[in-house]
Amino acid sequence: MEDKKKYAWLSYIIMGSAQIMKGEYIKGIFLLLVEILTIVFGIPYFAHGLWGIWTLGVTKFHFNEQGVAVFDHSIFLMLQGIISILLILIIIGIYVYNVRDAYKAKEEKKTTLRDKIDRNFHWIFITPGLLSLVFLILLPIVFTILIAFTDYSAPYHLPPRNLVRWVGLQNFKEIFGLKIWNKTLSGVFIWTVTWAVLATVTSFFVGLMWALIVNSSGVKIKKLWRTIFIIPYAVPGLISMLIMRLIFSGQGPINDFIEHIGLQRLGWLTDPHLAKFTLVLINMWLGAPYFMALMTSILTNIPKDLYESSDIDGATAFQKLRHITIPMVLYSTMPLLISSFAYNFNNFMLIYAVTGGGPVNPNYRYAGHTDLLISWIYKMTLNQQQYHMASVVTIMIFLIIAPIVAFSFTRSKSFREEDLI
Amino acid sequence: MKGGYKLSEKILELNNITKIYEDNTVIKNLNLYVRKNEFITLLGPSGCGKTTTLRLIGGFETPTSGKIYFEGKDITNLPPYQRKVNTVFQKYALFPHLNVFENIAFGLRIKKVSEGEIQTRVKNMLSLVNLDGFEKREISSLSGGQQQRVAIARALVNEPDVLLLDEPLGALDLKLRKEMQTELKKMQQSLGITFIFVTHDQEEALTMSDTVVVMNEGVIQQIGRPEDIYNEPKNAFIADFIGESNIIDGIMLEDFLVEIFGVKFKCVDKGFDNNEPVDVVIRPEDITLSRENNGKIEGYIENVIFKGVHYEMTVNTKNYTFKIHSTKMEPKGTRVYLDVEPDNIHIMKKVR
Numbered sequence: 001m002e003d004k005k006k007y008a009w010l011s012y013i014i015m016g017s018a019q020i021m022k023g024e025y026i027k028g029i030f031l032l033l034v035e036i037l038t039i040v041f042g043i044p045y046f047a048h049g050l051w052g053i054w055t056l057g058v059t060k061f062h063f064n065e066q067g068v069a070v071f072d073h074s075i076f077l078m079l080q081g082i083i084s085i086l087l088i089l090i091i092i093g094i095y096v097y098n099v100r101d102a103y104k105a106k107e108e109k110k111t112t113l114r115d116k117i118d119r120n121f122h123w124i125f126i127t128p129g130l131l132s133l134v135f136l137i138l139l140p141i142v143f144t145i146l147i148a149f150t151d152y153s154a155p156y157h158l159p160p161r162n163l164v165r166w167v168g169l170q171n172f173k174e175i176f177g178l179k180i181w182n183k184t185l186s187g188v189f190i191w192t193v194t195w196a197v198l199a200t201v202t203s204f205f206v207g208l209m210w211a212l213i214v215n216s217s218g219v220k221i222k223k224l225w226r227t228i229f230i231i232p233y234a235v236p237g238l239i240s241m242l243i244m245r246l247i248f249s250g251q252g253p254i255n256d257f258i259e260h261i262g263l264q265r266l267g268w269l270t271d272p273h274l275a276k277f278t279l280v281l282i283n284m285w286l287g288a289p290y291f292m293a294l295m296t297s298i299l300t301n302i303p304k305d306l307y308e309s310s311d312i313d314g315a316t317a318f319q320k321l322r323h324i325t326i327p328m329v330l331y332s333t334m335p336l337l338i339s340s341f342a343y344n345f346n347n348f349m350l351i352y353a354v355t356g357g358g359p360v361n362p363n364y365r366y367a368g369h370t371d372l373l374i375s376w377i378y379k380m381t382l383n384q385q386q387y388h389m390a391s392v393v394t395i396m397i398f399l400i401i402a403p404i405v406a407f408s409f410t411r412s413k414s415f416r417e418e419d420l421i
Numbered sequence: 422m423k424g425g426y427k428l429s430e431k432i433l434e435l436n437n438i439t440k441i442y443e444d445n446t447v448i449k450n451l452n453l454y455v456r457k458n459e460f461i462t463l464l465g466p467s468g469c470g471k472t473t474t475l476r477l478i479g480g481f482e483t484p485t486s487g488k489i490y491f492e493g494k495d496i497t498n499l500p501p502y503q504r505k506v507n508t509v510f511q512k513y514a515l516f517p518h519l520n521v522f523e524n525i526a527f528g529l530r531i532k533k534v535s536e537g538e539i540q541t542r543v544k545n546m547l548s549l550v551n552l553d554g555f556e557k558r559e560i561s562s563l564s565g566g567q568q569q570r571v572a573i574a575r576a577l578v579n580e581p582d583v584l585l586l587d588e589p590l591g592a593l594d595l596k597l598r599k600e601m602q603t604e605l606k607k608m609q610q611s612l613g614i615t616f617i618f619v620t621h622d623q624e625e626a627l628t629m630s631d632t633v634v635v636m637n638e639g640v641i642q643q644i645g646r647p648e649d650i651y652n653e654p655k656n657a658f659i660a661d662f663i664g665e666s667n668i669i670d671g672i673m674l675e676d677f678l679v680e681i682f683g684v685k686f687k688c689v690d691k692g693f694d695n696n697e698p699v700d701v702v703i704r705p706e707d708i709t710l711s712r713e714n715n716g717k718i719e720g721y722i723e724n725v726i727f728k729g730v731h732y733e734m735t736v737n738t739k740n741y742t743f744k745i746h747s748t749k750m751e752p753k754g755t756r757v758y759l760d761v762e763p764d765n766i767h768i769m770k771k772v773r
Contacts, residue, residue: 309576310531313527328517331518
């Protein structure tokens with residue numbers, strides 16, 4: 001056994017050689033195959049990819065002597081570069097494993113294939129997940145982040161006609177420095193935060209109120225009320241939103257009614273301020289049932305003797321609500337409230353379906369009065385092809401939301417008691 | 422009530438209390454009074470109405486009929502906060518979102534007591550329950566015993582004249598429960614307030630109380646000092662519920678003479694009809710075993726369990742399996758004869 005270890009150094013050069021000598025043929029052949037594939041196919045691909053991500057292409061779009069279009073597509077080159085880097089990291093991982101494994105003694109015990117599969121069972125299941133994690137999640141994230149440092153945008157920096165350049169921090173400087181960008185960013189950002197807070201708080205408290213009323217002892221046929229209140233939650237959100245858009249539209253039934261009782265038609269969705277109010281209202285209508293259902297179970301879990309002990313202290317109904325019910329409910333729904341905030345922060349569907357970000361704001365670049373950061377990004381990418389700025393804003397959203405989600409996640413029971421499962 | 426302990430004035434009186442939930446009569450015509458500085462325990466199996474009685478006194482329920490008087494005044498329909506009564510709840514009823522200090526201060530804050538007074542009163546309470554320095558601790562970081570103490574402090578900070586305790590020690594382990602029993606008793610004596618304690622644990626009731634009220638199915642079975650309840654149970658239910666008992670069918674031949682399974686025993690009871698069938702109650706520790714034939718009940722040892730302080734032996738006789746506690750062990754299978762001293766035989770009228 002020992003003299004075979006002498007050849008372990010060989011696996012620094014030829015992957016899998018030591019394993020084959022040890023008699024671990026399958027493993028050895030696999031490692032060898034990795035090396036061969038890397039050398040034959042990998043190296044040219046990687047070289048081109050790394051060159052591509054570094055330069056983002058050098059050949060401008062032109063027709064050659066034969067009349068064929070010749071060009072470097074910067075974005076494809078960048079993608080190839082990212083894929084190359086990720087693959088190289090994986091291959092380095094396998095290489096390190098190969099060398100370490102080479103120095104390990106072969107297991108004395110006779111192992112059958114079945115044993116091996118059993119022992120490495122977790123790898124069999126984890127590998128597809130790991131690969132998709134790398135290429136379906138990590139890759140797009142890295143790609144998005146990198147776009148923020150380029151000038152990838154219409155009209156002059158759009159492949160294949162033009163090349164895209166690395167511009168360093170210029171986009172960040174512009175979004176904070178250039179007045180029109182800065183104004184849009186701060187305006188949309190303030191509205192996004194206001195919206196997220198209002199949307200969460202209103203549906204939370206209306207839900208709580210409904211739950212309190214429905215559960216109070218005086219109310220008869222509780223199940224009927226509960227069913228009625230839960231219906232908005234049962235209808236697909238997008239359908240409700242589109243119906244709401246009709247109801248609140250200029251010629252919609254609400255305006256008809258208002259006119260009917262002798263008042264002026266209102267621009268529910270077209271007046272900058274009223275539109276915001278309408279959105280909060282619609283979101284409340286959509287979101288409150290969920291909170292009501294949640295609160296109902298939380299309320300019934302508050303021990304009755306808490307209320308009785310405050311009866312002894314002579315607490316009024318309002319004091320009980322303020323000092324017992326609300327703190328107890330907040331105590332158990334805090335993580336949920338935070339994630340609801342994060343959800344509303346990125347509540348693209350409602351804005352897109354109801355106002356489409358409108359009414360138009362001439363002081364903003366590519367954004368309307370009710371656009372959230374996320375719908376602004378949508379407009380910048382899909383309508384205006386301002387990919388570079390959209391990426392910058394995306395990174396900013398990430399920086400805001402990630403800590404919030406991380407915080408609420410680490411505070412959640414499932415995270416803290418992970419080891420107990 | 423037989424006993425001659427010092428009698429202070431009555432603080433609380435329950436007159437002809439009946440409580441009916443829908444068609445379920447929980448308390449039937451209950452009469453009870455509580456003296457000042459008394460430690461009184463309502464004892465009974467679950468569903469006997471003891472907690473309901475406590476809740477009536479606390480003001481969380483109103484009786485279907487009957488009156489409750491506090492120092493002579495009718496408080497039957499007063500809300501809880503207008504009574505000089507406070508409750509320690511079974512599950513402590515502490516607020517998980519407040520720390521120890523704020524939990525105790527809660528009632529004072531509701532009553533808008535000045536901040537300075539709150540500080541001193543809460544501090545006093547904390548040292549009373551031996552939790553000095555625990556002000557800032559979260560409730561969830563406390564042990565069961567500590568939470569119990571906070572709950573007591575929270576009730577006592579309002580300076581009630583009567584403290585109601587609803588099975589407050591039920592959730593504690595045995596050792597802690599014993600500690601808290603003595604501590605509660607001490608606390609009650611040093612504070613000089615009335616404790617009304619509810620429990621289903623007969624040992625706890627006997628250890629702590631000045632007076633024990635045994636209840637069953639909404640009816641008071643017996644009121645008395647712990648010794649009286651234990652030694653002179655009024656009926657077979659009490660005898661069975663308080664401590665362990667052998668309850669045997671007997672025939673009262675004449676005054677002071679009872680026949681059990683054909684063997685005549687002298688006893689100290691009288692006032693029954695001649696040859697009246699009665700229940701005879703004998704405590705397991707009151708039976709003496711002898712190997713010599715003394716003409717009493719014959720049997721053999723069926724089983725022996727070591728219980729620490731004593732051995733618990735089951736003795737099989739022709740008609741009944743006796744439970745006997747003794748520090749002296751007789752081996753399994755031994756033929757023995759059972760005898761009882763006259764004043765350890767308790768004769769009870771047959772129920773029904």
